[in-house]
Amino acid sequence: MLTGKADLSxxxxxxxxxxASSPLTTHVLNTGDGIPAAKMAVSLHRLDSELMIxxxxxxxxxxxxxxxxxxxxxxxxxxxxxxxxxETGSYWESLGQTSFHPYVEVVFTISSPxxxxxxxxxxxxxxxxxxxxx
Amino acid sequence: MSENRLQKxxxxxxxxxxxxxxxxSPNPLTTHVLNIATGLPGxxxxxxxxxxxxxxxAWTLITxxxxxxxxxxxxxxxxxxxxxxxxxIHFETAQYWESxxxxxxxxxxxxxxxxxxxxxKYxxxxxxxxxxxxxxxxx
Numbered sequence: 547m548l549t550g551k552a553d554l555s556x557x558x559x560x561x562x563x564x565x566a567s568s569p570l571t572t573h574v575l576n577t578g579d580g581i582p583a584a585k586m587a588v589s590l591h592r593l594d595s596e597l598m599i600x601x602x603x604x605x606x607x608x609x610x611x612x613x614x615x616x617x618x619x620x621x622x623x624x625x626x627x628x629x630x631x632x633e634t635g636s637y638w639e640s641l642g643q644t645s646f647h648p649y650v651e652v653v654f655t656i657s658s659p660x661x662x663x664x665x666x667x668x669x670x671x672x673x674x675x676x677x678x679x680x
Numbered sequence: 681m682s683e684n685r686l687q688k689x690x691x692x693x694x695x696x697x698x699x700x701x702x703x704x705s706p707n708p709l710t711t712h713v714l715n716i717a718t719g720l721p722g723x724x725x726x727x728x729x730x731x732x733x734x735x736x737x738a739w740t741l742i743t744x745x746x747x748x749x750x751x752x753x754x755x756x757x758x759x760x761x762x763x764x765x766x767x768x769i770h771f772e773t774a775q776y777w778e779s780x781x782x783x784x785x786x787x788x789x790x791x792x793x794x795x796x797x798x799x800x801k802y803x804x805x806x807x808x809x810x811x812x813x814x815x816x817x818x819x
Contacts, residue, residue, distance in 0.1 A: 627787060635794075646793050646817045648766060654785050655774070668814075675807075675814030678785050 569623045571664045572630060574612040578670035582612025585640070587633040590617050592626050600629060629653045632667055634674070645671045652676050708762045709795075710803050711769060712818075713751040717809040721751025725776040729756050732766040739768060762798045771806055773813070785811045793817070 570590070574583035589605040603622065606614045635648035652665060664679040709729070713722030725747045730739040742761060745753040770790050777784035791804060803818040 648792055648794055651790060651792070653787055653790070655787050673814065673816030675812065677812030 567620060568615060568617045569620055569659065569662050570617050570628075571662075572614055572617065573664070573666040574608050574614075574632060575666065575668045576612075576670070577668045577673075582608070582610065583637060583667075583669070584608055584610045584612060586612075586637040588614045588617075589631045591629040591631065593629070595627070623656070623659045625657050625659050627653065627655055630665060630667075632669075634667075634669055638671055643671055647674065650674055650676075654678075705801050706759060707754060707756070708759055708798060708801055709757050709767070710801075711747075711753055711756065712803070712805040713747050713771065714805065714807045715751075715809070716807045716812075721747070721749065722776060722806070722808060723747050723749045723751055724779065725751075726772040727753060728770045730768045730770070731763075732768065734765075759798075762795070764795055764798055766792060766794050768792045769804060769806075771808075773808060777810055782810060786813065789813055791815050 572588060574586050574588070575581075576583040586608045587605065588608060590603045591600040592603055593599075594601055604617055606617070608614050630652045632650040632652075634650050635645055638645035647669075650667060650669065652667070654663075654665065656663065662680070665676060666679055668675045711727070713725050713727075714720075715722045726744070727747065728744045729742045731742055732739055743756050745756065747753050768790055770788055773789050774784040774787040789806060789808070791806065793802075793804060795802065801819065804815060805818055807814045
């Protein structure tokens with residue numbers, strides 16, 4: 547978290563400011579091992595309700611803290627149906643383990659895009675949970 | 681042989697049959713929807729079960745159903761249909777909350793899971809509120 551005065555001339559703070567401004571954030575936790583789930587591929591999609599197809603808006607990888615900053619900009623975040631797709635199966639495979647769910651997709655409706663939405667994913671090899679947090 | 685001894689032997693034989701029958705359980709895949717906001721089963725929720733077809737990357741619809749008063753949906757799949765593969769259960773969560781006059785953050789919930797050994801029993805519950813849900817491989 548940024549504290550104190552933000553000197554926006556420094557590149558690192560600029561990146562963090564941009565990342566912090568994503569109105570949609572996630573946090574993936576490996577509850578089996580009690581650690582953040584790092585290096586997991588995550589993608590964000592929005593449903594085109596006319597064509598009834600999903601458009602991928604961004605794709606990224608969780609950092610060492612299990613977070614994926616910069617998912618979407620304030621401007622792009624309009625009302626609609628969104629989907630966060632977590633490549634959980636690949637994640638467990640990279641740890642040399644099998645898992646019950648090959649991937650997790652969380653589909654949600656945004657009707658108040660001026661708000662902030664934090665959607666964590668708590669997962670183990672055989673379970674997962676998600677909620678609207680802050 | 682004494683009556684007692686015969687009864688005991690009969691008991692072993694009957695138990696053997698029972699476990700044989702359950703090895704290929706008539707209900708190898710079950711679900712259970714729980715409304716954790718009200719602390720009650722999630723009854724009258726529509727759901728569908730699909731199996732993934734790898735060659736075409738399509739999904740075959742296997743069953744459609746609605747949860748009963750206990751939040752369960754028996755008869756999702758038969759032992760014969762239950763082959764190894766990737767399955768998906770689609771739960772109509774928003775429709776469920778709407779029928780109670782409330783909105784839900786999740787228009788639907790889909791749980792995708794891999795079945796490697798269809799001889800086992802798989803229980804895939806959904807614990808749900810308007811703004812959260814969880815699932816796990818249970819028994």
